[in-house]
Amino acid sequence: MTRRTTIDPDSVVLNPQKFIQKERANSKIKVDQVNTFLESSPERRALTHTLIDQIVNDPVLKTDTDYYDATKLQEREVTAKKIARLASYMEHDIKTVRKHFRGTDLMEDLQANDPDKAAPLTNKDISIFDKRLSLVANIDPQLGTRVGVHLGLFGNCIKGNGTDEQIRYWLQERGATLMKGIYGCFAMTELGHGSNVAQLQTKAVYDKQTDAFIIDTPDLTATKWWIGGAAHSATHATVYARLIVEGKDYGVKTFVIPLRDPSTFQLLPGISIGDIGAKMGRDGIDNGWIQFRNVVIPREFMLSRFTKVIRSPDGSVTVKTEPQLDQISGYSALLSGRVNMVMDSFRFGSKFATIAVRYAVGRQQFAPKKGMSETQLIDYPLHQYRVLPQLCVPYLVSPVAFKLMDSYYSTLDELYKASSSADKAALITVSKKLKNLFIDSASLKATNTWLIATLIDELRQTCGGHGYSQYNGFGKGYDDWVVQCTWEGDNNVLSLTSAKSILKKFVDSATKGRFDAQLDVDSFSYLKPRYIGSVISGETKSSLQELGDYTEVWSITLVKLLAHIGTLVEKSRSIDSVSKLLVLVSKFHALRCMLKTYYEKLNSSSDSHISDEITRESLWNVYKLFSLYFIDKHSGEFQQFKIFTADQISRVVQPQLLALLPIVRRDCISLTDSFELPDAMLNAPIGYFDGDIYHNYFNEVCRNNPAEADGAGKPPYHAELSTMLDRGFEFDQKLGGAATTETLSKLNK
Amino acid sequence: MTRRTTIDPDSVVLNPQKFIQKERANSKIKVDQVNTFLESSPERRALTHTLIDQIVNDPVLKTDTDYYDATKLQEREVTAKKIARLASYMEHDIKTVRKHFRGTDLMEDLQANDPDKAAPLTNKDISIFDKRLSLVANIDPQLGTRVGVHLGLFGNCIKGNGTDEQIRYWLQERGATLMKGIYGCFAMTELGHGSNVAQLQTKAVYDKQTDAFIIDTPDLTATKWWIGGAAHSATHATVYARLIVEGKDYGVKTFVIPLRDPSTFQLLPGISIGDIGAKMGRDGIDNGWIQFRNVVIPREFMLSRFTKVIRSPDGSVTVKTEPQLDQISGYSALLSGRVNMVMDSFRFGSKFATIAVRYAVGRQQFAPKKGMSETQLIDYPLHQYRVLPQLCVPYLVSPVAFKLMDSYYSTLDELYKASSSADKAALITVSKKLKNLFIDSASLKATNTWLIATLIDELRQTCGGHGYSQYNGFGKGYDDWVVQCTWEGDNNVLSLTSAKSILKKFVDSATKGRFDAQLDVDSFSYLKPRYIGSVISGETKSSLQELGDYTEVWSITLVKLLAHIGTLVEKSRSIDSVSKLLVLVSKFHALRCMLKTYYEKLNSSSDSHISDEITRESLWNVYKLFSLYFIDKHSGEFQQFKIFTADQISRVVQPQLLALLPIVRRDCISLTDSFELPDAMLNAPIGYFDGDIYHNYFNEVCRNNPAEADGAGKPPYHAELSTMLDRGFEFDQKLGGAATTETLSKLNK
DSSP: OOGGGSOOTTSSSOOHHHHHHHHHHHOOOOHHHHHHHHTSSHHHHHHHHHHHHHHHHOTTTOOOGGGGGOOHHHHHHHHHHHHHHHHHHHHHHHHHHHTOOSBSOHHHHHHHTOTTTSOOOOGGGGHHHHHHHHHHHHHOHHHHHHHHIIIIIIIHHHHHHSOHHHHIIIIIISOGGGTOSOOEEEEOOBSSOSSOGGGOOOEEEEETTTTEEEEEOOSGGGSEEEETTTTTTOSEEEEEEEEEETTEEEEEEEEEEEOBOTTTOOBOTTEEEEEOOOBSSOTTSOOEEEEESSEEEEGGGBOOSSEEEEEOTTSOEEEEEOHHHHHHHHHHHHHHHHHHHHHHHHHHHHHHHHHHHHHHHHOBOOOSSTTSOOOBGGGSHHHHHHHHHHHHHHHHHHHHHHHHHHHHHHHHHHHHHHHHTTOHHHHHHHHHHHHHHHHHHHHHHHHHHHHHHHHHHHHHHHTGGGGTBGGGSHHHHHHHHGGGGTSSSOHHHHHHHHHHHHHHHHHHHHHHOOOOTTTSTTTTGGGOHHHHHHHHTTOSOOOOSSTTHHHHHHHHHHHHHHHHHHHHHHHHOOSGGGHHHHHHHHHHHHHHHHHHHHHHHHHOHHHHOOOOHHHHHHHHHHHHHHHHHHHHHTHHHHHHTTSSOHHHIIIIIHHHHHHHHHHHHHTHHHHHHTTOOOHHHHOOGGGOTTOOHHHHHHHHHHHHSOOOTTSTTOOTTHHHHHHHHTOOOTTSGGGTOTTBHHHHHHHHO | OOGGGSOOTTSSSOOHHHHHHHHHHHOOOOHHHHHHHHTSSHHHHHHHHHHHHHHHHOTTTOOOGGGGGOOHHHHHHHHHHHHHHHHHHHHHHHHHHHTOOSBSOHHHHHHHTOTTTSOOOOGGGGHHHHHHHHHHHHHOHHHHHHHHIIIIIIIHHHHHHSOHHHHIIIIIISOGGGTOSOOEEEEOOBSSOSSOGGGOOOEEEEETTTTEEEEEOOSGGGSEEEETTTTTTOSEEEEEEEEEETTEEEEEEEEEEEOBOTTTOOBOTTEEEEEOOOBSSOTTSOOEEEEESSEEEEGGGBOOSSEEEEEOTTSOEEEEEOHHHHHHHHHHHHHHHHHHHHHHHHHHHHHHHHHHHHHHHHOBOOOSSTTSOOOBGGGSHHHHHHHHHHHHHHHHHHHHHHHHHHHHHHHHHHHHHHHHTTOHHHHHHHHHHHHHHHHHHHHHHHHHHHHHHHHHHHHHHHTGGGGTBGGGSHHHHHHHHGGGGTSSSOHHHHHHHHHHHHHHHHHHHHHHOOOOTTTSTTTTGGGOHHHHHHHHHTSSOOOOSSTTHHHHHHHHHHHHHHHHHHHHHHHHOOSGGGHHHHHHHHHHHHHHHHHHHHHHHHHOHHHHOOOOHHHHHHHHHHHHHHHHHHHHHTHHHHHHTTSSOHHHIIIIIHHHHHHHHHHHHHTHHHHHHTTOOOHHHHOOGGGOTTOOHHHHHHHHHHHHSOOOTTSTTOOTTHHHHHHHHTOOOTTSGGGTOTTBHHHHHHHHO
């Protein structure tokens, strides 16, 4: 180290470490307790840290700043290596769940598909791996997706639509769940259809003669498009295609179709595949397009839990379908993704909040007076306003993310149980639960992926130019993130869908007094007939005095907003005309869910795992700041729908908000440390734990950009530039020199 | 073309061309007139199209979709080639301005630096090239920046701070303006200081013995950072460093420092340079860091228009400085960038609006009823709300961008004239004009670069998954764009600076009746004492009845907002506490400027160049929609500051807004065509003129992703995957096979 890489401790300038150390020394918050709160429970917290520790220290899986310099091909190669590495962790994780490391080879027994040797695979078996994958996705999102498509989309499509035998065959015997033998992709969207799944055009025509389906792409717009893993990795696809039997179109069903020979990776007959190429982010995923040219698959490859093509011994064919369940199952593959994206929102949000808060504390700019040391960014009220509410976002996401995940798994278990036992009553109950889960997950997925897109963007801007450096994570982080707002349900479409269901519940409750006390009591308690009445009559009023008020004000707003929408729809007879307001309903529903879940968790002595009062107090401030920030953001609606008056906004909401900022600021480093993200997970030197911003950043830049081969600062393409700079004059002989007066006069002769 | 690349014209599905053709056939708008309106005048319009035509057809400068697949090194090489190409256009453009193509070699005469041979270079000489560069920057932003740093930052730094002789020497005789001999970079920001220029730490110590400056980087945080062109291209830098003479620190001044030998590109003694590496966007720019280790330059290399180090024959040294002008000139290099960014906002905005509107018209999704054809996205009210106000944004930017540009050049001419003739009175006037220009350009730069960042992001989302494909331009477009929110003045810092000046003007006017009728009448007419009085007294009321009202409502809002801020500051005695509101002042000031300039231009029969009434009507709708959209967006403030009541928002603003959407929708394709952007400038197949969305997109994807060398769909890294899929069981002999019961029992013996 020469002296130009040191920082003069006596200069008036910058020594960020001391500021961050000071914050740590002064904070009275119990970081341990907060992390347990954020990780849901001590057991889950322990698992999180074990897994993170393995991931960031694994020589193949760990991700350094050189990640930000990789080309598309390099990214894809590295991702493939990491997938192979994760495959061995998968075996390890299943054995860990089953506590089975000796005696017999569990994997061999599972693939034997013999219940006497090993019980069939369940969701529980891959619960550790699921969490591992969710954490990996936080470090290397494209890796997460590439495995997530195989297990979460391909796998869940089979689980949701296949018979027990089909599930066992494809996922266990053939090894797909073990990431063996089969690598799957999920061929739903087409070039011409994304959101409108029912209008997909790929055809699956049943051919009686061969007792097989002929899969065909009728025209260009029916080309399967955006299929993750199709370009280079997938050996099989679950394909959404129109079932056509004896000329009749039964709508879109799912089929397992082999694409490639797993050993040679050559495409099978009739399969055309191409690479979708460069994307805004996640270039490590080999998204592809697929066209089928009369590809033949046996009848048994149609996933047949809810729709069956039955061939009688006499050769006649019937189609048996359970439309209601069929529809539900159709979405269940996407449900897993949505639930996971809420968890991703927590983890991504905490990562970028950590980076930006540490930078804001360590960075100084402008002194109040000449000669005084410069002010830390975090001490500017505007900077507090830009950073601290964003820090609160992942705090408010965490409880709802865990709750949604738990509810997803328990509902899925119920569904499998009910559908395997063909218990009709149980099926009806579980299908209602699933519908509620659709509403919550759609609204939470859309709202949270938007919130985090905003968070990354706004926090990048708070880091100034250094936020634009790829090595500080925001650029790739944003590009990788924003696809979450579009895929597996476009956020606007999801918001409309969930809001329309909420509006229907509202109308049922308000006009007919209908309310399912058992099913709707949690997420939809603001839709109780009595509650709606009390809001409309003015009996229930908005205030911000008690902790519960910060949630309830959103319930009141939702009721008033829904009532306003109801009136407009009645007048216009068009639901489309209120769609802008419906998107708000979905947002407000999600914000309320987040606040309510957080409130209930923190309020519970058993669930919160917070025993320290100062810590609890600090977490209540986070809760209040989050609510106030979004009330202020939506002060237009809060005034328009008369939840607050202009004066209440000026005298209550905004002053409370401004007053909270310096209070939350006091604990901001502890609240950041409480995410307990190791540097290797942040992968952004301006945000590392030690706060040595400038050295860390400088060193990473130098490491990734060594001196050029021909001399420091001399580019391989220097000839392009020196030729230009050294060029002569146009009228020189070498260029013909025709235009001087002398030459021209010769030509004039 | 096989049939899988055709679209079945009889199918219920998608044929986007016919929709776009239909819109064109039905629209009554005169595209020609609108384009003249947007391009400011017929003459300017003609020049724009001549230049665009040359650029998109130039074999080196044209940019295809393969641009989106280039690696960082490829981007840099290609950019270097394009720079060399632009250098010959520069010569051509100067000769065009001077109408000098024969007789003598103008370039040779200019470099001879002899006024008898050729008049000195002026801004007028490079006016065509400036426009060419601005248009190139719209197609290839990194190329624009790389040349812009040389001419706009390096060049303007010399023009703003150098003596006439220095300007003539560096820019003309040495050839910098001709992009010859010298390639410059602008070494202002350091690792530790960006916005706070006054605290830069690089030292320039005058050494009496050698009559030279010793330039030195005192510590790591003083490393010059983010310097565009430094890593690989620049031969010289204008360096911001602290002038220290005989131990006294005179603050930050500017120096020309040679970095590299232009022919060998080797670094000169004492210069350390490194590559900053990967960025969120614009990887074709070779941003670098620079450290100086006692680098010696002659005294004459300090730019000395306003600060001079004078050495007497007796060897004594004095420093002469004109502090007020010095400060102004310090910022003038950045002024050019800000003015250009407003123009970029117009051009970037029109590009992405074109793509998204054409896609919204051509794309269908979901049918109202089974069997009916699917609805065009643009016919959904929510989609109209998402797309059409964004289409209005570039319309509202254009007039103010041209006006600001004109005002910049005329003020600069005044400045040079006044400072060359040392006319004190003229200097005082022009310095006031410059200050106003700082306010307007800061507020417009910040607001418009934010508006366009939002526009690109929101419009990308309206294109669903296809918006995430790199080939449709949004990804790289966004990544390249957002640095505009940070560089050459961080948007928040700029907003605060301009708002504080506006607040000062407000206070002067409201409390002391001070208002400069001559200088402030245009941008600051809402700050006239009488006007402020009439708003505060309620005499001037908000309404939305006449066209002028859509601008005036913003004037009223500004006055009320400023009055509110005034009260808060009086109470708190802290300007920092209202900084969130000050950012709003800057935004509202910019929105008002945009509306006012647009209103005045369209209202003028001579300036608007619109003779057709239907066309004018349509442009008034654009104006109204823009204003209403932002009133609604800011309905929180409009209600809080009592510009409109909740009922007015519900009954006037929002219904007017919703009613305008389908009206503007009728002309949306014509309003898009009116930008007259050729496909080669859009470089995004879903937005091409013919509307053949799916073919264009599919063909570009296929062209950029040809079949893999080892077989279609077989990745070069297939072994990684096939080895994983074919792997055996852990207990096999090859892995030691130690854990079977049989083996374990042997070990147990």
